[in-house]
Every structure is written in C-alpha cells, then in structure tokens.
Amino acid sequence: MTRRTPPRPLDVEQLFPEVAPLRRRAVRLHPRAGAPTCRDSSVGGPLLWPLEEPWPVCPDHHRSPMVPVVQVRAADALGLVPFPAGCDLLQVLWCPRRHDGCWVVPEVHWRDAAAVGAVRAAPAVVGEVPYGKIPRPCVVHPEPVEEYPSWDLPDELYDLLEPRFEQVEAETGWDYQYHLSTAPGTKLGGYPGWCQDPQWPDCSGCGQRMDHLLTVESWEADAASRLTWTPLEDQGVRYEGAGLMLGDAGGVYLFECRRCPGRPVKDRFDCS
Template identity: 40%
Template structure:
C-alpha cells in the first residue's frame, strides 16, 4: 500500500483552490535492480512470449549492422523500443485499471526525432499478470546499442516507492479568477500517476475521437532528462470503449 504524505494546510489554500485537489501517486524512483514482476521505471518488463517486441521504424533511424564481426557498422533500420514504466495494480491502488487488467506497461523509442522535441512513438499496454505468466514470457528482449539511442531518453532501471498525496493544478490549469491570484506552490512535479500535469507551457489537454476531454493518466518527468522536455504526459478516456489514450510533450 503506498505511503501517504501530508496535504498542504487548508488555511494556506485560497477558497476555490482547495476544490481543485486531486489524488496522485508519486512513484519516487530510486536506482535499483527491479525484476520482471516488480513495478519499475526503466526495468525489465513482464512481456508475453507470443507478442513480438515493438520496434520503431522511422525512416531516419540507424541501427547495428548484421555483421557480428563489425560492431561499429551502423546501417539504416528499425530500432527496438525501450522499457519505460511497469506498474502492477497492487502497488498503485489509486490507479483504476480496466476490468480484468492489473498490469500497465509503457515503452517508447529512445531516439531523437526531428519532427518532435523528445522521444516519440510511445506504446501503452494494459495486461493481466496471470494471463501473461500462464502463456510464458519473452526471454530475449532486444537491447539497444550505443549510438542507437539518445541517453537522455533512457530511464535508469529504478525501483518505485509509491506515495499518495493531494495534487493541485499548475497556473496553466487554473480557472481565470485564480490565474492571477498569488497561490502556494502546491502542484507536484515528478513521475506520478493521476493528479494534474505540471505544465511548463500552456495546457494542451487532448480530446478523444468522440470529443471527450481525456483524463491525466501519468507523467514521466524529473527522473530522466528528456532533453528540453519538462515532461511527457499521458492521458486516456475512460468513457469510450478500448480506453483510447494520447500523450503530450511539454518543453521548458
């Protein structure tokens, strides 16, 4: 069960601001050696044996050549995505999983793409731990070689110590009457689930195809460099079948 940290004293909150509080789970990554059955940032994933590992095949990608005798050979080609986040429901009870699912996984391409300021092509998976285990695990997950990635986009393998807390919006998400009011710095910056995005630029909430504004699912920031990005924010729509999702970059 995640630990809890004290909420800001209510006397420090201006009327109307307190009503904007949302619960978040700060993940608090610490360098470590997480296994495939651990919640982790940048750790090994519990990956199904019958599901190929995802690759990013942007046309400007370069990868290691096929000649094992020449490790310096770099040729055009797809590169394997890298593990970013794995969360088991038992570690983040504040996160509402789809029915029958208890495992969330996130991977992305660690290369810089000219059309975007940070890592792109993230893929998000909801799974059932027991079903994955029963079907067998992928034992040979491809790694990336030096030169095939930008080290700023490679999370260091880290264990997680989830902590629940009250989170408040940054000024970009405040209603008009509060945006110009001096407020305590009570929005939480860090890799987290739920709560509010800690925008450094104007808020850019995505809508699903049905026109619903998506909810903030999780933020990856602070614990890895991400180039000029303040964070990578993930959103989903729980009102639509299939739980559609989207993401945004936020640059300093």
Template identity: 40%
Template sequence: MVPVVQLFARDVPRLEFPAGKDVLQLVWCPLIHPEDPAGAALPRLYWRNETETETVAAGLLRDIPEPGEGEYEEDFMPRPCTVSPTPAVEYPKWDLPEELRQALLPRLRELEERFGYWYSEVASALQNKVGGYPAWTQPPNWPHCARGHRMEHLLSVTGEPGYGRWLPLDEHRPGDTQPLWQSPADPAVLDTLGPDMDMGDAGGIYIFLCCQCPDLPYAHRFDCH
C-alpha cells in the same frame, strides 16, 4: 522499445485499471524521430494481466532491452529503478482558471509570505507520477481523442532534476525543516534516485488517456524549459 514504467494495480490503488487487467506498462523508442516533438519517445501503452503475462513471457527478462541500430537520445534511456509510491495532493498549475486565480490572489500572497513559495511553484509536483495534474513548464496543451473528448492525465515521466526535487516522505531525512520539494538532501543520494533522465532541461513526457472511449485511446505531450 525500452521499458520506462511498469505498475501493478496493487502499487497504485487509486488508479482504475480496465476490467481483467492489473498491469500497466509504458515503453518507448529512444531512436531519433523527427516527427515527434521530443525527438525521441513515441510511447506505447499496454494494459495487461499479470498472470497471463508471466505465462506468455515464461519468466522475467534478465537484461534490459537495448535500442537497435540508429541514432538515439541517451536522455531517453531510463536507468533501472524501483517504484515506491507516495500519495500526494495536487492542484492545477497553469490550468487554474483565471477567474479563480484572481479570487484566490489574496490567499496565495498570504501563503507566499508565510512559506516563501508562489502557488505555481508547488501546486503540481514536477516528478514521475500517476494521476494528479501535469506540471506544465510550457502553456497547457491537453490532447483530445478522435471523438473530441479531452483526455485525462495518466502519467508523467520527467527528468527528475536535482534542483527543486519533490521528496517523498520516506526519502525525507529526519530533522529536515525545509518543505519536501526543497529538502537539502545529499546530492550524492539524489543522483542515485529515479530513472536518471534529463529530457530537455526539466522537461517531461506526459501520457494522457481517454476514459470515455471503450478502447481507451492515449496520447502524449512533451514540454521543457
């Protein structure tokens, strides 16, 4: 298993952690798995306590774990990078109820004429994120837990495509007049940001959590263009 995301409660104050836990870790296996729609991944989610983790681990790993023997997807091997959280307001993309979409059409058309972007292009950020809404590139596919509860979106891990990339404020260059999701940032700079994965042409792995069940079951979905 290779590490994909590690978040501390202090990094994401709006995310509710289980009692006594303050670390969220996501790992997955980059080897080829025919039974998984992504071909690779098979994510595993762990909630931990930072103090206990440091005691058990007896220090930090010096080297990133590498996959064992077997065929693996290089696009599912994340490049080491750091987290710099930026809050953002999102709205349902393809999950927007059709009745509401029809009611909002005049307003949406007005916004498109004003800014040059249709609602579905900017409602949800197709980026690595916590919470918010899945930026589905295919029809929505929400998982349900074994007890029938529809799960909530917890994490998105995407390929971070260079085109249409949503830029946090601290990466937005002074004087830029384009919207944050179309900032003309230096491509050489963009290539150094994020985990450097390209999962199926602007694809992503979405992690879902059932907060209604005490054992917090989780599931994942994969979609791409």
C-alpha cells in the same frame, strides 16, 4: 523503503478555499535506482512481456525496438487509477531516438499478469541514442498525495488568486506553484507536471477531454520544488533516480480516454 512526502507547509484550502473543489489525488512513484524484476512495478525495469508476443518497435527508425519506461501493478496504483477489466498491469514503452516534432514516441499496454507464462527479454538497444532517453532501472515506492492545479488553474481563477499568491509568498516565502500545488516527478493521475502552458488533448473518438494517466519527468524535483516535496526519508541524502533528461529538463505526459473502446492514448511533451 516507504517514501513519505511532508505535509504542505501551509494550509492550502484555508488560504485559497477556491481551489478546494479542484483537489486531486496522485500516486508519486518515487523511482530510485535498484534491481527490479519483471514482476515488480518499476521505472526502466524489465517488463513482464509474453514470449509469444512480438516486442514493440518504432516504425520510424527501421523498426528499432522500444525501451521499457514504466511498469505498474494495479496494487501499486493504490486504487487511484482505474485499470481496464481483467487487467492488473500497466506497461509503457517509448522509442528513445530523435523524431521530427516530438521527443519520444510512447506506447501503452494493459495486461493480466497471471496470463503471462514465459517472458520475453527486451531487445538490446543498438546504435547511438540521445542522452537521458533510456531510464535507469529503478524500484518504485508508490505514495498517494493530494494536489491542486498549478498551470491548470483556470485563467479567471488565477487572476482572482494572484494577489493572494503574491501576498502569501511575500509573508512566508512559500510559492503556490512550486511549493503548495502540484507534486513534481514521475506519477500516476493527479495533474500533469507541466513546465509550460497546459496542452490537454481531446479524444479523437468522442471529442471529450482526455484523462491524465501518467507523467514521466526528467527530475523528481527541481531546486525550487525540492524544498517541500522531497520525501522525509530522502532529505539530506543523495540518491540515484531514473537518470532521464527529456529536452531541457521537461516531461512526457500520457492521456487516455476511459469512455471509448480500447482506451485510446495521446501524449504531450514540454520543457523549460
């Protein structure tokens, strides 16, 4: 089923023209509980993993196997995230167990789906795992949306716009941060779904700021953002998502450097 995010309830660029140059496009994945196959884009679904390739394991937990988190085919990235040459599949896994100083340890893999013959099934997860770290298998419904920075607004621009943000909210009830700027939920590209101050990483190789690749959030929308970001098809309907709980309803954000060989990756985590 198609998922269609309603238009913003106000014209953001008319009210706040200063944010127009900062507009970005993201792909909301809209994960919904289902039965994806290893050849589908999914959240928490089976991966198209070659039988001859060892399954990733966590070096910190007696080589405990990592779990599938996201798989996206290039066609479902809708041209908004560049894939490496010769690759049409993005795969993300993480270790769901507790780690000192971080909530999960993720890995990112790119591959050519057509080159995969026999497929390896994910190993069973053995032992106790903290609640909400293994996503429920979900089909996805990719949708491009336009975003404007929320927490990523430069300080001087926020200071300039804050009086207008407050005036618009007082007159209309719509809050720039929750209702007008950055799409919540699991998504490709666009702006990270920060709960707190941004923590953009720089590449260890070239020293430049890395690009946002993927946000994986606990919820597809909280009570505030749900008012304007719930797809038309889901309004008034109860649905099951990925069932994640990352810290106190936080998110994991993956970044990559598209300039350096191998597209190095870093991750960040925050919660409310």
